[in-house]
Amino acid sequence: MKNRLLSSTLLWAIIAFLILAAMPGLIASQMVLDLIIHVAIFGLFAISVNLLIGYTGLISFGHAMFYASGAYAFGLLMQTGTWSVPAALALAVLSSALLALVVGLVCTKTKEIYFTFLTLAIQMMFYSTILSWETFTGGDQGLTGGFKKPVFLGIDLANANHLYYFIAGVVIVSLGLLWHITKSPFGYALRMVRDNAARVEFLGMNVRGYRIAAFVIAAAFASVAGALMSLYVSAAYPNFGYWTMSGEAIFMIMLGGVNTFLGPLVGATMLTLLNHYVTAHTKYYGLVLGTIILLYVLLLRKGLLDIIVERFIAFRADRTLPKKQIESRLP
Amino acid sequence: MTKISLKRRQVLTAAASLGVAGASLGFPSILRAQTAQTIKIGIPTIMSGRIAQLGISSTNGAQLEVDAFNAAGGFNGQMVELLIRDSKGKPEESSRLTRDLINSDKCNFILDCDASNGAFAVHEVVRGTGTLCIHASPEISTLTADPKMKIPNAFRTARQGAQDAIVAGQYAAEVAKQNNFTKWMTIGPDYAYGRDTTALFVRYLKHFSPSAQVVGEAWPKMSQPDYTEFITKIMQEKPQAIFTCLIGGDLVSFIDQGNLYGLFNEIEVFAVALADFTTISKVKAMPKRVHSGTRYLSAFPNTQANKAWANAYSAKFKDSPTNWSWQAASGMDFMLEAMRQTKSVDSKKMSDALRGMQIKSPFGSKGMLTLRASDQTLVDYATGWGRISNKLPFIENAKMADWGVITDLELKWKKENGWA
Numbered sequence: 001m002k003n004r005l006l007s008s009t010l011l012w013a014i015i016a017f018l019i020l021a022a023m024p025g026l027i028a029s030q031m032v033l034d035l036i037i038h039v040a041i042f043g044l045f046a047i048s049v050n051l052l053i054g055y056t057g058l059i060s061f062g063h064a065m066f067y068a069s070g071a072y073a074f075g076l077l078m079q080t081g082t083w084s085v086p087a088a089l090a091l092a093v094l095s096s097a098l099l100a101l102v103v104g105l106v107c108t109k110t111k112e113i114y115f116t117f118l119t120l121a122i123q124m125m126f127y128s129t130i131l132s133w134e135t136f137t138g139g140d141q142g143l144t145g146g147f148k149k150p151v152f153l154g155i156d157l158a159n160a161n162h163l164y165y166f167i168a169g170v171v172i173v174s175l176g177l178l179w180h181i182t183k184s185p186f187g188y189a190l191r192m193v194r195d196n197a198a199r200v201e202f203l204g205m206n207v208r209g210y211r212i213a214a215f216v217i218a219a220a221f222a223s224v225a226g227a228l229m230s231l232y233v234s235a236a237y238p239n240f241g242y243w244t245m246s247g248e249a250i251f252m253i254m255l256g257g258v259n260t261f262l263g264p265l266v267g268a269t270m271l272t273l274l275n276h277y278v279t280a281h282t283k284y285y286g287l288v289l290g291t292i293i294l295l296y297v298l299l300l301r302k303g304l305l306d307i308i309v310e311r312f313i314a315f316r317a318d319r320t321l322p323k324k325q326i327e328s329r330l331p
Numbered sequence: 332m333t334k335i336s337l338k339r340r341q342v343l344t345a346a347a348s349l350g351v352a353g354a355s356l357g358f359p360s361i362l363r364a365q366t367a368q369t370i371k372i373g374i375p376t377i378m379s380g381r382i383a384q385l386g387i388s389s390t391n392g393a394q395l396e397v398d399a400f401n402a403a404g405g406f407n408g409q410m411v412e413l414l415i416r417d418s419k420g421k422p423e424e425s426s427r428l429t430r431d432l433i434n435s436d437k438c439n440f441i442l443d444c445d446a447s448n449g450a451f452a453v454h455e456v457v458r459g460t461g462t463l464c465i466h467a468s469p470e471i472s473t474l475t476a477d478p479k480m481k482i483p484n485a486f487r488t489a490r491q492g493a494q495d496a497i498v499a500g501q502y503a504a505e506v507a508k509q510n511n512f513t514k515w516m517t518i519g520p521d522y523a524y525g526r527d528t529t530a531l532f533v534r535y536l537k538h539f540s541p542s543a544q545v546v547g548e549a550w551p552k553m554s555q556p557d558y559t560e561f562i563t564k565i566m567q568e569k570p571q572a573i574f575t576c577l578i579g580g581d582l583v584s585f586i587d588q589g590n591l592y593g594l595f596n597e598i599e600v601f602a603v604a605l606a607d608f609t610t611i612s613k614v615k616a617m618p619k620r621v622h623s624g625t626r627y628l629s630a631f632p633n634t635q636a637n638k639a640w641a642n643a644y645s646a647k648f649k650d651s652p653t654n655w656s657w658q659a660a661s662g663m664d665f666m667l668e669a670m671r672q673t674k675s676v677d678s679k680k681m682s683d684a685l686r687g688m689q690i691k692s693p694f695g696s697k698g699m700l701t702l703r704a705s706d707q708t709l710v711d712y713a714t715g716w717g718r719i720s721n722k723l724p725f726i727e728n729a730k731m732a733d734w735g736v737i738t739d740l741e742l743k744w745k746k747e748n749g750w751a
Contacts, residue, residue, distance in 0.1 A: 030430065030431075030434030030435060031430075031431045031434055031435030034427055034430055034431060034434075038427060131522070134523065139523045140448065140522045140523045140524075141447055141448050141451060141471065141473075141523055142422060142448050142451065144451040144473070144480070145451075145477070145479045145480060146454075146455045146458060158459065160434075232423075232426070233422065233423050233426040233452055233455065235422065235426075235451060235455060237421075237422045237423065237448055239421060239422070240423075275424075279416065279417050279419070279428075280416070284379070285379050285417060285419065286379060286380075
């Protein structure tokens with residue numbers, strides 16, 4: 001069973017990478033590649049948030065803190081000029097995971113709305129620190145001056161195609177790991193915690209321990225997304241850690257779907273494309289996007305991928321099955 | 332009933348799915364058809380939200396120059412086209428849009444009209460692509476003062492905080508000597524621009540007037556609606572003069588609320604960013620003793636050329652030009668002149684030509700603007716201070732700053748920072 005899951009994950013990862021790798025050859029447009037990079041990074045960020053929201057039942061409004069910590073840690077390490085990209089990336093993720101462990105220990109003492117607002121409060125403290133600690137973080141200007149990207153293993157990240165392949169590769173590996181986590185016994189334990197924490201306690205499992213673990217894992221992958229964005233823009237900015245960034249991730253989850261693993265990625269695609277088209281054609285971006293999302297939420301009421309999967313299962317299932325049984329078949 | 336609703340949902344779902352799939356598969360088709368007959372200049376800027384005025388007035392200023400250039404026949408029959416993109420104040424979006432403008436829209440050059448943090452993002456993109464870029468809006472000094480930022484293809488026609496601080500310090504010291512002011516207070520927005528500008532002003536105030544004392548500081552947040560606590564603090568400290576680098580609506584709110592408390596009855600105000608049409612016209616009651624640095628006024632410099640430019644702008648856009656307008660217009664003028672001089676649209680050739688270039692301009696202190704070769708930044712623009720009234724031309728006895736003094740002190744400041 002384990003081996004089958006691992007091999008199918010690997011197979012999907014290879015297929016995804018091959019498709020993305022073929023893109024530069026098929027599409028002679030750097031813009032499309034840039035959009036894919038944005039979708040990949042925001043998708044990874046949103047999926048990491050969904051590990052908390054969709055799988056663990058913890059609504060975090062402060063997840064952008066780890067996106068920012070990854071971006072700043074990576075950017076600061078690269079600006080020293082003494083680190084290779086993989087080493088800086090690993091250290092950025094590790095430092096963000098440690099930060100998440102501390103924050104998680106505090107936040108998981110609370111539940112529901114209190115947890116949500118505590119994450120928001122700590123994120124805003126983190127954001128204020130970024131703004132205030134000017135000598136270290138560059139204050140409200142962010143990390144300026146760029147950084148060199150030393151060649152490693154023949155990968156030259158100053159080359160736009162190499163950068164694209166690297167970011168796509170790291171995102172696919174990260175998604176593969178996250179997928180594996182959600183399909184592992186640990187992932188199913190998280191679902192149990194989400195559905196009935198009291199019952200899990202009675203089974204002798206440590207609910208808080210599971211929540212902390214989920215929090216740290218989600219933060220680590222959010223920091224990968226942040227570090228990749230820092231690599232892409234050669235900088236890091238305070239708004240990476242602002243509450244609206246967390247809001248955008250939740251938005252993506254709402255648009256794409258909370259019950260499917262790739263739902264947030266679909267949401268990230270939708271939001272990025274909407275942003276691109278609307279910005280290119282009108283300055284009333286907020287009005288157009290707000291109207292589209294309002295209609296979407298009012299009429300569809302679920303994430304797009306959730307609906308598609310639900311309809312697909314309903315289509316395949318016996319029509320006489322009760323609705324509850326159909327819903328139980330959702331991934 | 333249920334059946335109908337289910338069908339409707341299915342239709343909506345299918346439509347939404349098709350929309351996303353279509354958009355995903357079809358987005359290469361949004362690439363605009365390339366017209367060989369146009370020279371494209373990309374402008375990343377902020378066109379929406381609280382500081383949309385930045386983008387609107389910058390792009391208007393640039394468009395005015397482009398229209399005149401095209402009307403005169405363009406470049407070898409090729410017209411210049413501006414492609415404007417809204418970064419919404421997000422640096423990562425500025426980065427993506429700039430790459431998009433260069434790689435997909437095939438823009439020949441970039442006229443950066445973004446805010447400071449966006450400008451740094453744009454700068455990193457053109458560092459990689461080698462595209463000629465002129466930063467026309469960001470006023471942060473480090474963008475060109477810090478040598479680590481220097482790249483051969485990026486220039487700046489935006490004024491700088493450091494230069495403004497020298498001019499402000501010199502003027503304020505003169506007024507202080509005439510009136511025996513020694514007690515000062517400062518009030519500035521609590522972010523990098525406010526703290527940097529205030530610190531530099533105090534430095535140059537003390538340089539020109541060593542007896543000056545700063546008895547207190549106030550740091551309101553950006554877009555703060557209520558200034559009561561800061562007004563109370565100022566009234567308690569009883570300074571003889573205030574320096575403020577609050578900008579736009581924040582400055583208007585501070586003056587209007589200060590008037591309610593009679594704050595300015597005994598206190599002289601020095602506001603670095605008041606003398607801009609869009610700000611000055613919003614103040615309900617102008618205090619009697621207010622001085623300001625000139626951002627953009629048609630009466631400064633008091634020349635026919637400047638008045639004519641302001642009139643042309645107002646006639647075309649039914650609005651008044653701002654500081655951002657003249658900066659973008661100057662950036663565009665330099666770009667167009669580089670095209671003429673090099674007879675090409677090659678970024679490298681044009682960059683070489685721009686280094687040290689001088690052009691005739693209504694915004695020059697002596698009718699000329701210079702892109703200083705050493706740091707590729709604008710000098711010789713008309714900058715000065717004067718007393719403000721709320722009636723046209725809004726400024727009285729405006730004193731033009733001496734660029735010799737500015738350059739000397741700026742060089743000392745750079746040396747202290749290890750930048751020169």
